[in-house]
Amino acid sequence: MDKHLKEFTHGLFTLNFPCGKSTVGDVRVDILPELKPDVIADLKHPPFRPGVFEVVICDPPFSIFNRFRWLLDLKDLTSKYFLLSTPKLSPRFKGFTRKVIWTSVKDKLFFRPWILYTRKKNLPFLFRRGRQEKLNTT
DSSP, rough: OOOHHHHHHHTOOEEEEOOOOOOOOSEEESSSSGGSSSEEEOOTTTOOOTEEEEEEEOOOOGGGGGOOHHHHHOOOOOOOOOEEESSSSSOOOOTEEEEEEEEEOOOOEEEEEEEEEEEOOTTOOOOHHHHHHHHHHO
């Protein structure tokens, strides 16, 4: 999958959060220091300003899908594309179009959905009220 992600993100400023063992991304972020990310941070508290990256890749542990508020903050970090690997759901975000991409692991019967969100043109960033207030205070 890394090969396909590298092709898709070629020439675009990319955040991979959480990166795990993946080498894709100009900025790789994970909460586990032993994975040697560029930045150590928690998905629930991204340390970046909105719109900084052209692409945000998110392939989180499935256990984190019990709550979804972190997705709202994470999708605000991109100015163009948000690529989300998801176990079974496909959330909708205002200001984005959505396309499901199914991937498989070579020689295995394993299919995994990725959702490609594309920010609609000519629409301003849509922040939740709490996030906007937080940004204005720093």
